[in-house]
Amino acid sequence: MEIAPHRQAELIYLLRHDCGSCHGMRLEGGLGPALMPERLSDWNSEQLALTILYGRPGTPMPPWRPFLTDKEAYWLAARLKAGLQP
Amino acid sequence: MKLLRYLLLSASALVPLQPVAAECLTRGTGDMGIVIERAAGSLKVVDTSNHSELFRVTGLGDLSHASAVYSRDGRYAFVFGRDGGLTKVDILCGNIVKRLIQSGNSIGGAISQDGSLIAVSNYEPGGVKIFSSTALDLVADIPATEIKDREGKLKGSKTVGLVDAPGNRFAVSLFESGEAWVIDMKQQDAPKIIKHTGIGSLPYDALVTPDGRFYLSGLFGEDGLSLLDLWHPETPARKILQEYGRGEQKLPVYKMPHLEGWAMAGDRAFLPAVGRHEVLIVKRGEWQEEARIKVHSQPVFVMARPDGRQVWVNFAFPDNDTIQVIDTESFEIIKTLKTGKGTLHMEFTPRGEEVWISVRDSDEVQIYDTDSLELLHRLPADKPSGIFFTSRAHQTGL
Missing domain, CATH: 2.130.10.10 (YVTN repeat-like/Quinoprotein amine dehydrogenase)
Incomplete structure (x- = not known):
């Protein structure tokens, strides 16, 4: 998956600061669940990418489709599965 | 690492203190404040008359979504971190007086009317912990109502919208279980709790009017707010603004509003x-x-x-x-x-x-x-x- 380095940096910033407003800047959880690899082990990257893109109806998780391409959501999901350095 | 973290959490372990700043200020604190630096885990002590920075204090842990309250003498800031950290900062000396990790994940806190107690609302595990404001000793540990999580395991509801109220009380809302509690701390060794259940779906934050009378919880799961009259804390909570937005499609929420x-x-x-x-x-x-x-x-x-x-x-x-x-x-x-x-x-x-x-x-x-x-x-x-x-x-x- 080819995503330009500057866009990768933007996506990680978005993840920490905007996803982080519910999931914690260190992704260890908040009003939303933690996004650490062990917590996400029940889902594959595709499922996670769909959750990112379309949200989880009935919960506060919104769809991020307006801000992300499919490719970017997959890339983020894979990064989450692999674990981000603090 | 996980074991270590568990041990640290379970012992409410003290984190080593910073060295004390060499020079403390001799001045009033009425025109002072702090600015949280969320990513660096630090804060700036500022002077609002001169628009200047007085100190930078580091080592406060994860400050994403951090908030703070002040001691009644205006000298100490109590900072609530996302990582469960509770830090007492001396803003005249620019140093940490005491810091502890009191839970796995917290959201905010309040100081009691008489200034003697600091209450913290926690996400992980849910519930409220109350500490003395002097030494941050644990005074009361109040677990939240348990709810079933995704795997069917029982866990404490997250607590949100914790505020102080007259009569050395605290009010708090419970996110998953949809409750509002009034915690009376007049007798510190025997907290009295009035629990209001069924206040509405997913209260996400709350506030108290400046006179301390009305406690309002914002609801994420339905339209309207839940209102509690703290002059009559036994009277059931009632819903207000229920008609608001009925039948209209809400937009996705990318950042929860704050009622602080x-x-x-x-x-x-x-x-x-x-x-x-x-x-x-x-x-x-x-x-x-x-x-x-x-x-x-x-x-x-x-x-x-x-x-x-x-x-x-x-x-x-x-x-x-x-x-x-x-x-x-x-x-x-x-x-x-x-x-x-x-x-x-x-x-x-x-x-x-x-x-x-x-x-x-x-x-x-x-x-x-x-x-x-x-x-x-x-x-x-x-x-x-x-x-x-x-x-x-x-x-x-x-």
């Missing part, structure tokens, strides 16, 4: 609408919707200037580069400021002639004159978020 601070102008309250580009105006007393103001995007903080003449509003991602100022007499937007991306928080000086605004992505705090609405000054800060001035020491609910 009660934007009260005269007998009107100004509230952020969840999932809508609107500020709601509610008449105190009848608690009926009086008007809606169309604003730039979904409001996060709706804060009244201390004299009640203006209300300042910031917005959720992706529109968090803007502030709007509402005239509370005409309900008109009198100014739209483009402060920059990541405009996260505002704090008025005690009598409201200036407002400090944190702008995360440009790493600065912007200071505006609230009369001319002109930018006066910029102060550098590393990814600033919450700004808390010492005047909060003497305000119920802050």
